[in-house]
Each structure stands twice: as C-alpha cells, then as structure tokens.
Amino acid sequence: AQSVTQLGSHVSVSEGALVLLRCNYSSSVPPYLFWYVQYPNQGLQLLLKYTSAATLVKGINGFEAEFKKSETSFHLTKPSAHMSDAAEYFCAVRFSGSARQLTFGSGTQLTVLP
Amino acid sequence: NAGVTQTPKFQVLKTGQSMTLQCAQDMNHEYMSWYRQDPGMGLRLIHYSVGAGITDQGEVPNGYNVSRSTTEDFPLRLLSAAPSQTSVYFCASSSLDSGKNIQYFGAGTRLSVL
Numbered sequence: 001a002q003s004v005t006q007l008g009s010h011v012s013v014s015e016g017a018l019v020l021l022r023c024n025y026s027s028s029v030p031p032y033l034f035w036y037v038q039y040p041n042q043g044l045q046l047l048l049k050y051t052s053a054a055t056l057v058k059g060i061n062g063f064e065a066e067f068k069k070s071e072t073s074f075h076l077t078k079p080s081a082h083m084s085d086a087a088e089y090f091c092a093v094r095f096s097g098s099a100r101q102l103t104f105g106s107g108t109q110l111t112v113l114p
Numbered sequence: 115n116a117g118v119t120q121t122p123k124f125q126v127l128k129t130g131q132s133m134t135l136q137c138a139q140d141m142n143h144e145y146m147s148w149y150r151q152d153p154g155m156g157l158r159l160i161h162y163s164v165g166a167g168i169t170d171q172g173e174v175p176n177g178y179n180v181s182r183s184t185t186e187d188f189p190l191r192l193l194s195a196a197p198s199q200t201s202v203y204f205c206a207s208s209s210l211d212s213g214k215n216i217q218y219f220g221a222g223t224r225l226s227v228l
Contacts, residue, residue, distance in 0.1 A: 009154065032215050043204060044157075044219040051215055090156060094215065099164050100145040100208045101172065102217060104156035 002027055002095045006105035014113045019063075019078040021108045023091030026072065032094040033074040034102070035065055039087045047089075050074060061085070086112045116140050120205050120220035127195040127227045135190040135223050137205030144210040146188040147217070150174065150201040157204060163188055164210065195227045 007022040025031060032051050036044040048059025055067045061084075065076045074091060091105040121136045139146065147162035149172075159172030163182040177199060179191040188207075192199060202224050206217040 004156075006156075034216075036219075043221040044206075046216055049215060051213075092157075099162070099210065100215070100217060101147070101159055101162060102157075102206075104149075104158070106154055106156040 002093075002103060004091055004093050004103050004105040006089075006091050006108050008108055009106065010109045010111065012111040012113055013081045015083055016080050019076070019081045019085065019110065021076040021089050021091075021110065023074045023076065023105055024072055025074070025091075025093045027093070027095055029096040030067075030069055031096055033065075033067060034092040034094075035059065035063070035074075035076050036090045036092060037061075037087050038090065038107075044090065047076070081110075081112045083112050083114065086110055118205055118207050118218050118220035120203075120223050122223060123221065124224050125226070127192075127225065129195060129197060129227060131195050132191070132193050133195065135192075135203055135205075135225070137188045137190065137220060138186050139188075139205075139207040139218070140186065141207060141209070141218065142185060143207035143218075144185070145208040145217075146182065147172070147206050148178070148180065148188070148190045149204045149206065150199075151204060151222075152201050160190065160203075195225075197227045199225065200227045201225060 005024045034049045035047040050067045058064045092102040118139045148160040149157040161180040163169045205220045208217040
C-alpha cells in the first residue's frame, strides 16, 4: 500500500538552529509532494510543493525541501529556526493515478526553544 | 476572495444525532474533498468529488455521506453520530487543470460527539 511516513512526531530545536523534518513515501513512481503547516486551531497552509521540476524546492518562511528519488524522501529544512516556526508540519503525497487525493503523514510537532 | 469556507466552526452532538457540515468554495474548483484529523494520524480522506454529481469514497467513508449538486458546495452528512466521529474536519478544494496541484483548505470544523 502507498504510504507516507514522517519520522519523529515531536521535534525540538533551539532558536537559530537548523530545522530538519523527515518525510519518506512508498512508491516506485515519483509522486507530487507537498509540505503543509498548521498553526494552533487553524487550517492547513501550503509551505511548498514538488511537481517534477527542480529537486530542491523553496517555499515560504525560509523553508525548503529536497526531493531524493533514490531515497524516496522529501525532507523539509530551514537553516535557522524562529520562534514563529512552532507549529505542526504535515508531509502530503499525491500518488500517481489519483485525481487530487492526498495521503498525509502523521505530522511532526515542531517546538522552538528560546 | 473567501477561498474555502466551512461552517460551523464548532459543534457538539449527542450520540445518534444527525448533522451536516457545510463547505463552500468560490474558486470554481472542480475537485473537493473532506478529511478528518485525529491526533497522531494526520489527515485521512473521507470522501471526494471531481465535479458536480460525481463523488467517491476515500480511506474512511463509513458513517458519512456526501453529495455534490453544485460546483461550489460539498456538504458532509453524519446520519447517526458516534463518539468515534469526534474529530476535526477539513474541507479542501483544488483545480483539476494540469499544473495546478495545490489543495486549499478551510479552517476546519471541530466536532464532539458525546
């Protein structure tokens, strides 16, 4: 079955430190990949997307992600964490053959320590 | 531009009651979908629609009905609410045009079933 795995349900970093949130998917065909962010009591906001163009994708708020086909990964990074980055982050995948259906990872709660 | 609008924002039901969660979008998107969000499980697809008069089941459709009589609206019906349906529900929409892969999410409906 096609699936999306986010390693680490909770990640804590110090302000100014590197943020690395991991996402792996199971598919032999490169899918469309997305990262969404959810702030408390809000809906989901798109951070960035990969749709078979450049493998390094830049998003909003200084985030970027690199698609690695050989590793079936799409990890999210930010060089320097800010307090306002504290939120829950979801990796989502649109697998080949689906209209627009997204399969979500279980989410990673990011805490930024002062 | 309102985007995706969900009503109500909060709802408390008793077991066995019925209700309809409303979702409307003003972007003329063909694709609309409903997800439920539960702690540690990410978002799971309940039902989706690729156009007026066309609906299909997602990963967790049991206990929910949908219909799509217009492009703009995609209501989700709970015919007999159960405590297991306590969750946060998100509606999303997207264009089906190739190259337009982004799903836009509503702010969510928080449902408690007692």
